[in-house]
Amino acid sequence: MQQLNSSQWVSRIQEWGRALGFSQIGVAGVDLTAAEPGLSAWLAAGCHGDMFYMASHGLKRARPAELVPGTLRVITARMDYLPADTSDGWQALELDRLNRRAEGIVSIYARGRDYHKVMRSRLQKLSDQIAAALGPLGYRVFTDSAPVLEAELASLSGLGWRGKHTLLLSREAGSTFFLGEIFVDMALPVTDPVAGHCGSCSACIDICPTRAIIAPYRLDARRCISYLMIEHAGQIPLELRPLMGNRIYGCDDCQLICPWNKFAKRSALPDFDARAGLVGGQLVALFGWSEETFLRLCEGSPIRRIGHERWLRNIAVALGNALRAADADLAGSLVTVLASRSAHPSSLVREHVAWALEQKN
Structure with missing residues (x-):
């Protein structure tokens, strides 16, 4: 050797x-x-x-x-x-999705x-x-x-x-x-670490919707939107639901605001190109997916591992947040689709649907 x-x-x-x-x-x-x-x-x-x-x-x-x-x-x-196909200015474009209340936001990586x-x-x-x-x-x-x-x-x-x-x-x-x-199990030569370059910037801490970054370099997962939607299997805390906006799988805010991501690289692999329906998808349509549709459209996707029940839970919260600020026309369609799941077999889904319906202004 x-x-x-x-x-x-x-x-x-x-x-x-x-x-x-x-x-x-x-x-x-x-x-x-x-x-x-x-x-x-x-x-x-x-x-x-x-x-x-x-x-x-x-x-x-x-x-x-x-x-x-x-x-x-x-x-x-x-x-x-x-x-x-990520365009220049992608960070601002992604942050603007938060203003489109009827659209469901899936984290870019997923x-x-x-x-x-x-x-x-x-x-x-x-x-x-x-x-x-x-x-x-x-x-x-x-x-x-x-x-x-x-x-x-x-x-x-x-x-x-x-x-x-x-x-x-x-x-x-x-x-x-x-x-x-x-x-x-081989003693290869190590490569050298690099110095940190965050300086006095606190943009990621300031933008976090739920204040999950409780101090520099310290995250409380229990308040993190990505954790709540993906890792957490139970009810989403009531006080955090309004802060989740129209996100339905993950949250990118701390990355979108980071100045260093102006240097983010596009992937050379087609594997990470966005699937149809996962960018710009409307909450009403996504909430209407049957379990069979969910499993089929999310085959090979990281989203599939949360299962259809949590998928509906997450979207119900987003629908409730959209309903709170919706005009009469939009509110009607949001209420209709929520009501269609009000007798869902899962108590988890039923509870989040009931909460969402209570958000009607």
């Missing part, structure tokens, strides 16, 4: 990664002890909400070599996801193919390529699929720095990208 303590191998891996559609590849060490106090405090405060798996793994999240015994390095990967599938298959191919070149390789691939401190590892390896919204930021690419990792 050839010598491994050389940056030449990392350069080769980076080349292979680019050929597979990754925008950037780094290599991190496995010492994340600096992140442990913050992780412990975050969990102790209950900021993880219903994501009990985060607490059940404890500090193993910050100890790659305990999560996967034998791990010596973590290869980190960035993959940009803005659709190829409008195309499920990134888990795209990233995992390509990380697997990269792993196989490394193993073929370097000899026997012990490795494990992760894509937001296990208790891994992704942003911490990406930061450590120089893919960017942690923004005040807790997402990773890059001077070259903003924050509109996915992260993935390959835990390996």
